[in-house]
Amino acid sequence: MTLSNKILLGMVAGVVLGSLLNAAFGQQLTPLLAWLLDSVFDLVGQVFIASLKVLVVPLVFVSLVVGTATISPGVSLGKIATKTIGFYLLTTALAITAAVIFANLIDPGTGLDRSFEGSFTAPLPPTVKEVLIDIFPTNPIAAMAEGNMLQIIVFALLVGVALAQVGTPGTAALRFFESINDVNMRMVTILMHLAPWGVFALLTTLFSAEGFGAIIALGKYFFTVVGVLLFHAVVVYPLLLLTLTRLNPLTLFKNIRPAALFGFSTASSNATLPITLGVVENRLGVNPSIGSFTVPLGATINMDGSAILQGVATVFIAQAYGIDIGLSGYLAVIATATLASIGTAGVPGAALIMLAMVLQQVGLPVEGIALIIGVDRLLDMIRTAVNITGDCVVSTVVAHSEGLLDRAVYDDVSDRDRY
Ligand code: ASP
Numbered sequence: 450m451t452l453s454n455k456i457l458l459g460m461v462a463g464v465v466l467g468s469l470l471n472a473a474f475g476q477q478l479t480p481l482l483a484w485l486l487d488s489v490f491d492l493v494g495q496v497f498i499a500s501l502k503v504l505v506v507p508l509v510f511v512s513l514v515v516g517t518a519t520i521s522p523g524v525s526l527g528k529i530a531t532k533t534i535g536f537y538l539l540t541t542a543l544a545i546t547a548a549v550i551f552a553n554l555i556d557p558g559t560g561l562d563r564s565f566e567g568s569f570t571a572p573l574p575p576t577v578k579e580v581l582i583d584i585f586p587t588n589p590i591a592a593m594a595e596g597n598m599l600q601i602i603v604f605a606l607l608v609g610v611a612l613a614q615v616g617t618p619g620t621a622a623l624r625f626f627e628s629i630n631d632v633n634m635r636m637v638t639i640l641m642h643l644a645p646w647g648v649f650a651l652l653t654t655l656f657s658a659e660g661f662g663a664i665i666a667l668g669k670y671f672f673t674v675v676g677v678l679l680f681h682a683v684v685v686y687p688l689l690l691l692t693l694t695r696l697n698p699l700t701l702f703k704n705i706r707p708a709a710l711f712g713f714s715t716a717s718s719n720a721t722l723p724i725t726l727g728v729v730e731n732r733l734g735v736n737p738s739i740g741s742f743t744v745p746l747g748a749t750i751n752m753d754g755s756a757i758l759q760g761v762a763t764v765f766i767a768q769a770y771g772i773d774i775g776l777s778g779y780l781a782v783i784a785t786a787t788l789a790s791i792g793t794a795g796v797p798g799a800a801l802i803m804l805a806m807v808l809q810q811v812g813l814p815v816e817g818i819a820l821i822i823g824v825d826r827l828l829d830m831i832r833t834a835v836n837i838t839g840d841c842v843v844s845t846v847v848a849h850s851e852g853l854l855d856r857a858v859y860d861d862v863s864d865r866d867r868y
Contacts, residue, residue: 459645467656497647516741517609537751544753548760558768704732718795734858747840754832755800766817
């Protein structure tokens with residue numbers, strides 16, 4: 450069995466076992482089961498997530514330094530950055546526009562019984578100026594210690610450009626980074642072989658604890674979000690890929706499977722980053738000079754799935770409270786949500802923090818978030834897979850436009866272990 454299939458098996462087994470436990474015992478687990486879930490499954494799951502996360506900073510920093518320092522002559526970093534950011538913003542804006550339109554057609558919040566509303570305290574949103582200043586590091590070690598992705602990207606770009614410009618005196622440093630890069634990639638491969646167990650443990654714990662009964666009460670909302678997510682993934686992305694590159698979208702979907710499965714299981718684009726990077730470079734054929742920039746940037750600023758959630762949730766909350774924010778309100782939602790996605794880390798539940806910002810912007814009650822929180826974990830898993838798919842699509846489009854996509858690798862759908 451190939452590794453991707455083993456991971457898929459681990460995932461399905463975890464969902465089934467967890468759901469069965471939840472259905473059979475609910476919160477009344479026997480002492481032995483409670484111990485097993487907490488001290489074995491949860492332990493394995495958390496160690497697995499930690500092992501993924503520990504690779505993120507070294508991998509992003511070193512691969513981006515090497516990618517920038519060894520960029521082919523004639524390829525302009527500025528052009529790549531402009532294109533990448535442009536596509537990321539474009540796909541996010543498309544995603545949220547579709548969400549607002551579909552949600553207005555479906556009306557998920559009209560006449561909702563708000564009696565099960567809990568409470569939600571909104572965090573204070575940063576200003577645009579603060580977000581921009583925060584992209585630039587004052588201390589590279591602090592940036593790495595905090596895992597501040599945008600700051601790490603800026604510093605790695607600077608080191609990479611300087612390495613390329615300095616010439617011979619930089620050769621030893623470049624060789625050092627190249628060697629560390631190979632070691633990092635090997636660590637990802639080692640981790641991938643533990644993944645089926647990690648994913649199994651994670652999902653068993655999660656599904657045994659989360660009853661998804663709230664889905665019934667919030668069915669219209671839940672399925673509107675899922676519907677728009679699917680629409681974006683299977684209609685918008687393939688159309689973009691076809692029109693811009695003429696590449697076969699099915700091939701892309703087949704090749705990115707491991708990253709999408711990881712995104713679903715961890716609900717974190719950040720934790721999945723090592724896998725996404727491996728998939729983009731080794732299975733989609735994106736040159737490392739491009740992938741090492743587009744993937745970490747995407748994990749941080751490109752969240753199409755999260756934007757969709759915000760679009761639907763805003764309409765839902767407006768309807769549930771009987772407030773009409775009008776066309777200008779929705780345009781403000783599209784602009785705010787697109788900007789809000791920049792600088793928000795790809796961690797579980799991040800979209801709700803961004804949503805608080807969006808609601809405040811258009812004067813809707815932030816407590817409305819409490820209405821949807823009960824079904825958010827499952828939606829988080831699905832939208833994270835979409836976020837990651839978006840990063841893979843844009844990386845492919847940018848690499849293709851620069852002539853830096855290896856067609857032979859892209860077209861190879863054999864599911865051998867390439868990470
Ligand atoms: N969990 C998402 C991610 O990591 C962010 C969110 O939508 O909450 O990409």
